[in-house]
Amino acid sequence: MERLTLRVSGQVQGVGFRWVTRGVLSDLGLEGGAENLPDGSVRVVAVGERAALDALVAWLEGPTAPGRVRSVRVER
Numbered sequence: 001m002e003r004l005t006l007r008v009s010g011q012v013q014g015v016g017f018r019w020v021t022r023g024v025l026s027d028l029g030l031e032g033g034a035e036n037l038p039d040g041s042v043r044v045v046a047v048g049e050r051a052a053l054d055a056l057v058a059w060l061e062g063p064t065a066p067g068r069v070r071s072v073r074v075e076r
Contacts, residue, residue: 002047002049002050003045003046003047004056004057005043005044005046005074006045006046006060007043008043009071009073010067012041012066012069013067018033020066022034028052028055028056029049030048031046032045032048043075
């Protein structure tokens with residue numbers, strides 16, 4: 001099991017983005033969540049298998065993610 005913390009920037013703050021992201025986490029068999037940050041970005045924390053984590057990043061960077069994602073970066 002691996003842990004991944006992402007910061008998602010763009011027009012992403014809102015209940016819809018967090019709700020859909022939590023659903024995708026569950027669909028991929030990941031544990032974690034999404035929370036709004038004061039700077040307007042969203043922190044997504046996910047724990048699970050590497051392939052599922054990679055699929056999460058691909059979804060966040062793809063056209064089906066809700067909101068308008070400008071960037072997805074890994075937090076250390």
